Amino acid sequence: MSKAWDGAKLAEAIHKSIPDVVVDANGTDIWIEPDSVLEVMRLLRDDAEFQFQLLSSVTAVDYISYFEIVYHLTSLTRNATAVIKSKTGFGRDEARIPSVVDIWRGADLQEREVWDLMGIIFEGHPNHKRIMLWEGFPGHPLRKDLATYEQSIVPEAERRVPSGVANEVEEGQG
């Protein structure tokens, strides 16, 4: 049976190495500062105390006033799990968080999916493109404020499409 890290204990253990990054802890979950994600995740993977080799899942939830990124981590060697959360995008402006692709490659497609459907920008992601929808799709469908297609259309100038990506995909028809 896998065991889960207790949130409070996990927060304490992280605090020993990297002080003042854990905002809150409840049950199995801890909340960390979005800016410190890279630092904390690297610690969780590499430190002998944690050994989280496997990133089970990355997802995001839209809580209207803010977005919450949820990481489910698994340690194969200790058969343990942990849930790390981080709140970002208060006031629904630019929601961004550092990408953990450098730490776990498994985050690659999952972060692209979260960007595509929820509109969270993952800073430093090597291939920050939409995955399910086409480049230029207006808005991000899993956001709670997406009402109808027409309402969600974003003016051309304001679209957050990385430059050149849309054209690049259509090249090379064989």
Next chain:
Amino acid sequence: MTTQVRTEPITVNLGPQHPSTHGVFRMRVTFDGEEIIDVEPIFGYLHRGSEKLAEERTYVQVVTLTDRMDYVGSMLNNQAYMLAVEKLAGVEPAPRGVWLRMIASELQRIASHLVAVGFLIQDLGAWGTPLIYTMREREKILDLFEMLCGARITNSYLRPGGVFMDAPEEFWPAMNEVLDELPPRIDDLDDLLTDNDIIFSRTKGVSILTPEQMIDASITGPMLRAAGVDWDLRHRDPYDYYDQVKFDRPLHTAGDNFARYWVRVQEMRESIKIIRQCEQLIEPGPIRPEHDDVPWLLRPPVGDAYAAIEHSKGELGFYLVSDGSISPYRCHVRAPSLINLTLLRDMLVGELLADMFVSFGSVDINMGEVDR
């Protein structure tokens, strides 16, 4: 004097309409001769927005959406979703219902592996004969599902706390007959395929992935076990009553296409063992909790829950967030098919065109689940 032949790489779009992409999937591949030098997977041709649709349905209605994610593993999808709902709502499942859904999901695992093995051989270029043999066995399992719940592919059999219908009397002899017939058929498959020189030389040593690589890329399931990592959630984190049954985890150490194929064939045998034990352990009783305890319009308390099972393709997880209403506030699927494709580029670069779809097929993906 040396003459230099001027060559240039050629970029080809394979898909979305291609016989071997297992659905609508597109790869932009750059070849140097027959050798692959770059691959860019392009997803999304089957995206139906299941996660968004789930936010507007009740907890029971979402079951039908999960059927349509991995449509060769519907029962397993149901099971993962139900575990998440039960955890979220604090439902105590009825024992007979749990046994029934274990039987159903193990049958589904056999069916799913049969499809994976059959289509892998098809990708190798066989003229459909092994595929039809595996499909014939799968058909019998689908007939069993029809007896259980009236549907063959999109079952929607599970409900919070159990199943919606008890197995009919004639289900048990029919299931025993299928289980008696299966091992010799799997042996046949072994005779025809595992000992075949062509299959062996085509799959051995192709697209090798190391355990470290795969764990880094969150790859789970038979792919991971083919590289010798003994990680099976049924064993390491038993959900339902998997702690009460005994089974082996077939491991292969090579991590190549052959190992992935081999592990799947062996897992079918283990699933048969599990079903036999479930059949011994199941007892008469209610198949789901009383309606007063678990109403159809479930209103779980505010909170979130993540539950994962060992799907035939890897770890299938559901992350549900409840706001206390009758439908999930957020329903996220940790889809093994999508995440197992993370290393597609590493697998394919350096291999030949002929091995490309074999490696792709050995991941065992299902586009319905990749794009959801």
Next chain:
Amino acid sequence: MNSTFLDNSLFRNIYCYLAGGSDGCASRGYDTAILPAGFEWLAFAITAFIIINIVINAGLGAVIVYIWGERRILGRIQNRTGPNRWGPFGMFTSVADAIKTLFKEDIVPDEADRWLFNLAPILMVFPVLMVLAVIPFGVGTFVVDINVGILFVIAVTSVSGISVVLASWASGNRISIFAGMRSVAMLISYEIPMALSLIGVLMLAGSMSLGAIVEAQDLPFILVQPLGLFVFLIAAQAETSRTPFDLIEAESELAAGYLNDYSSMKFGIFFLAEFLATIVASMLIVTLFLGGWRGWDPIPSQVWFAGKTVLVLLFIMWMRFSWPRLRVDQILVLAWKGLFELTLINIFVTAILIAIWPDPGMTELLIMSVINWIVFFISVWLVSKLLRPSDYSAPTPQPNRPAYPVATDELPDEVAYTGGATR
């Protein structure tokens, strides 16, 4: 006119009916003559036209029956019924397919080189039909028996490789180009073992004429030349690109290979040429190795020939439906490192045996076949040993030796969550 034409019973009957007064006919007891003297050329032209028509149409009819038969047998092998709706036992299914193919829209892609695109199917089907001309189907049943028959067959069939390259290049389709490149590599490689595997037969028969080879087979050459048959069977499969050598039109890789952009009857012609090539290949195997039309009375020689051809076709189908495809590098390795050596061994051994017994009788032939079969088993075993991947070994399950440490280190209880199930 070459008098050997008059050995052909069908030709003789028609020709002499038209021009009975000519030299050859008069000596064979014909006296009626419809055409006046001096019009032998017209009689020849009319007869040749009729004969060619009969053979080509018989070939096409055979393809229709073969496609039906193959689908029925494929159905049986795969535990299903196969086509059974249209006609008795579904026999007219292929006819319906042919009619449907005729009525499909003929599409030529924009990027295609129109002229070559249209030329390719014709180039594909011609050589196959030309090979039919030299095959003796029975006693006195052949179109023409030229004295360099085998050379003619090898020369003519090599044209089909060009047509595949033309088709793939002219389509202007990148996926088709792969098929073209593969066909160049494969078809040319396999022509060499195919030609060399027949040298032993030539040495034994002492003639290149297919008719003479059949006559020479007092003992079918399958017994005397097992290695030659083995190589020729494999090479013929590769030349006709059947599974396990179907990488030119590898469905799971290249969709339909060089056929990707062909539609309607152009596709139909390719399809027809492919199936006709298989039939012709099995006819050649029968002619060269299984004693051709030779059999026992009272069954007519043509029936013997057809029966043997069906047997060989069944064997080819069985191979086709059971095995997956080889990779391109493995196919080339098989041709150059395997079959090529086997043909050389075969030529060497046969040459020695012929040197010992220049004019073998039945006893000598039997001794030769025993020696040849021993050589066959030893050499095939040796070559397969050499060609197999060196690390070939049966996979051994290792359930108790995980390569990666899993659950070796327990999470201490003081940090574990106790509030209930978590995953």
